[in-house]
Amino acid sequence: MLRVAYDGxxxxxxxxxxxxxxxxGTVIAAISxxxxxxxxxxxxxxxxxxxxxxxxxxxxxTASSIPPDKFGAALNTKLPEDIVIRSSEEVAPDFSIRKAQTEKTYVYSILNSDFADPLRRLYTYQVRYSLDVDRMHEAAQYLVGKHDFKSFCSVHTQALTTLREITGISAVREGELIKIRVSGYGFLYNxxxxxxxxxxxxxxxxLEPEDISGILSECDRSAAGPTAPPQGLLLEKIRIIA
Amino acid sequence: MLRVAYDGxxxxxxxxxxxxxxxxGTVIAAISxxxxxxxxxxxxxxxxxxxxxxxxxxxxxTASSIPPDKFGAALNTKLPEDIVIRSSEEVAPDFSIRKAQTEKTYVYSILNSDFADPLRRLYTYQVRYSLDVDRMHEAAQYLVGKHDFKSFCSVHTQALTTLREITGISAVREGELIKIRVSGYGFLYNxxxxxxxxxxxxxxxxLEPEDISGILSECDRSAAGPTAPPQGLLLEKIRIIA
Incomplete structure (x- = not known):
């Protein structure tokens, strides 16, 4: 099992x-x-x-004789700089990370500025309108818990159910950066x-913060806002529960 | 006159x-x-x-009829995303920014971590050894003022004199990041x-913090430490004094 960081x-x-x-594909080629x-x-x-x-x-x-805890460091020598193995360990032969119970945390970063900072363009989404982060945080709290997130799921999903559980969500301003941090046991497409x-x-x-309740209950993608662009999104961590 | 930000x-x-x-060259092509x-x-x-x-x-x-203060925004439409004109204004026809008296501020960013974070690799220099930032800050203070910086200048310089004045320098830790911020009226190559x-x-x-005095007085490039790699360096601002 590898813990992998990458610039996408x-x-x-x-x-x-x-x-x-x-x-x-790049990790597979490096393992090969x-x-x-x-x-x-x-x-x-x-x-x-x-x-x-x-x-x-x-x-x-793998049948490799490289000790499991050294495998990551060895693999890094075969990988480009934008993919880094953080750690490696042995798991049971039948272990499946897709079937394991996990809690994932994502961070979405917004650059709330008139200036399209070229040094942050690859890792943030620039929004020129002034954003009220307290309203965003208040709105986000309506999403915590078990809900049908069909309104917040791309119509291209292949998921069997759109029921998911968000364990925590916050919107915080750090200067011109706004970070939305969401944790949950599973996420739908987009x-x-x-x-x-x-x-x-x-x-x-x-939209008003309390509109989020209505958007959830409509169970219709068109009720929610647009899909924010990919470069602002970061998979921050995954906790394996069982 | 253009104020330009870029990812180098x-x-x-x-x-x-x-x-x-x-x-x-890219800005020249966009102006053309x-x-x-x-x-x-x-x-x-x-x-x-x-x-x-x-x-x-x-x-x-330029003989362009675009109003000087709108020129930057117009030019941004012709530039790639990694170069951004922040502002534009008219200056006297004989104004030379090389001859003007300016104070420049540079920031050098060090990622002091075992983890070669792929999301920061383009904008920091990773140092795995644990660094004592208080010692670095103390050492830096020996550089403040007017000195012959020949020891801190690449041997490839074409400068007539290696006398320069540093107006302020600090080394500050922000988590795993260490930022060295240097201001001065002019800087030698590297x-x-x-x-x-x-x-x-x-x-x-x-090295000991007090070794910096001796390194300055040797006036020899080999007395100083290595040249840190380019991606950690950022030209943060330029103040035009006269």
Whole structure:
């Protein structure tokens, strides 16, 4: 099992796709170079193109004799600078990170400024309208708990159910940066980006905080705000519960 | 006169070079596209390849009828996302930013961590040794004032004199980030990067803070520490004094 950090800027997302530069594909090629094994890599989160991770988790089978805790460092020598293995460890042969119970934390970063700072363009979404972060935080609290998040899910989803549980969410201003941090036991396709796009509508005054209840109960994607762009999104951490 | 911010990652530095992708060359091409003029661009600081700027200053002549204060916004439509004009204004026809008296502030950012964070690799220099920032700050104070900075200047300099004045310098820790901020009336080639490389030697205990006096008085590049790499360096601001 690998804990993986990456800058998603130059990748077509996590998931392996033949003929595309993907994070999983790049890690698979590095494992092959290191061990000679052709592995399948199971990822905890299939992040989209342009989305970043400080910690995604990947699991694979290998017959390599490299000690499990040294595998990550060895693999880093075969990886480009924008993908870094943070740690590696052995897990039970039948362990599946997709089936494990996990809590994930995502952070969405907004640059609330007139100035399109070129040094932050790859890791933030610039919003020129002045945003009221207290309203955004208040609105976000309506999302905490178990809800049907169908309104906050891309229509392209293949999920069997749109019921999910958010364990905590906050919107905090740090100077020109606004960070929306969301934790939960599972997320639908584009869910954090739609939540962020909707909270931005609240922050600029086009929705009221209490409108979030109604948006949830409509169970219709068109009730929520736009999908915020990918580069502002970071998978910050994953906690394995069981 | 333009105030220009840029991510230097993909550029061979500020200064125009035939056949190379440079910041000045890119701005010159954008001005040509906007106005039809073939201009010469005078920059306040000829930043090296990979060095960033939140504010460099560039001056050129144009017969364009675009109002001076709107020129920057118009030019941004012709520039890539990694170069942004922050403001534009008219200056006297004989104004030279190289000859003007200015105070420049540079920031050198160190990521003091075991983890080679892929999201910060383009804007920081990773140092794995634990650094004592109080020692670095103490050492830095020996550099304040007028000194012969020959020890802190690349041997490739074409400067007539190596006498310079630093008006202020600090080393501050913000979590895993250490920021060295230096202000002065002028800087020699690679001066901030050599100062940063030397302060890192102090921070990890290979030099004592009071050794800086001796390094200054030797007037020999080999007395100082290594040149820290370019991506940690940012030209933060330029104040025009006269």
């Amino acid at each position: 800027t130059l990748y077509h997302g996590w998931a392996f796709q033949e003929g595309q530069k993907t994070v999983a 170079e290191l061990t000679g094994d052709e592995v399948e890599l199971e990822g905890a989160s299939r992040t989209d193109a342009g989305v970043h991770a400080l910690m995604n988790i990947a699991v694979f089978d 869910m954090v980006r739609i939540i962020s796009g909707t909270l931005i509508e609240v922050g600029r005054g086009r | 990652t993909l550029y061979h530095g500020w200064a125009f070079q035939e056949g190379q992708k440079t910041v000045a 596209e906007l106005t039809g003029d073939e201009v010469e661009l005078e920059g306040a600081s000829r930043t090296d390849a990979g060095v960033h700027a939140l504010m460099n200053i560039a001056v050129f002549d 001066m901030v990067r050599i100062i940063s490389g030397t302060l890192i030697e102090v921070g990890r205990g290979r």
